[in-house]
Amino acid sequence: MSDAAPDPDCPPLPQARLLASVLPIIRSRGRRYRKFLQVRARPARPGEEVVTVTADGEETRNRAGEDHLLVQNLTAAGERYLMRRQSFAARYRRVEDAGAGWALYDAFGEILALEIDPGLQALLGVGASFHIVAPWGRPQVARAGDMLAAPWPALDEIYRIARREFEETYRATAAPGE
Template sequence: MHTQEEMKQIVLPLLKTKGEIYQKVKKIFARKAKQVETITTATSDGKETINRAHPGDYIVKNQTDAGEEYILTPEKFHPRYTFKKRAKAGFSEYEPTGRIYAMEVNQRFLRKFNVKNRFYFMASWGSKMVVKEKDFLACPVGEEEVYRIARKEFFETYERC
């Protein structure tokens, strides 16, 4: 399994030179964690990763068919989202403001990792994350982390700038 540091060394230069810039266009729901919670992120193609929220972190729920949830610290959440309105079950709706570098994981890319159709790496939050052929690897513009976005959810959520 590759570390986040290895992913940054290998993938960030590719994202910034061969990737494209995308804007998240679909609004999200989010709520603040009041206690420690474990969140399993599940996309339309299965379990992606697990993370632990601490009080004050944001639990984000995408408005996709899968409704996948993930965690952002306040430092990452606030630059990326603007409050729109209150919603149900303790959530509020937010408009995305950030942009990402992203590129599709194709066979050529997988050969660099010496794998056939999937591999795992350590996400910035310290849990393993799966990457499958035709998924997207991404990095927020101006930041230094690499994460996976499942293919179906990518096209439900992002548009090229």
């Protein structure tokens, strides 16, 4: 994986372009994965700014609205991010109270994901590090070796999962193309 910063002259790739050019590749070559680690979550405070930091640095920023939950992965980086309640409910099941407004949840949703490799970088016309526009409308860094993922079976958005956190969090559930 490259530690290089994204090219400041290259604008973030919009969701529409990712869905048009990357989603067909994810559908044909991607694999289905399920998150196997629990997460912690609590209601987010409207206006709360969340900076998502992975092992390789800042990934993205987002500001909470009325219907957001603050989610924390139980990885080494402990990255935090926001999810809308409806999306969260479709992917997680409450297990127990974790104190101070937090609860533990098991994941049951799946994703379809594909590694960012040189072929995908060439298709997108990007270098080893670039930005995409995440589903929440903010820039999200993506790097060679990371995963681009879409929720299964909806396949209605694409986002990045940093490689280290992906390996700490997901297991394959189906072979490519299944």
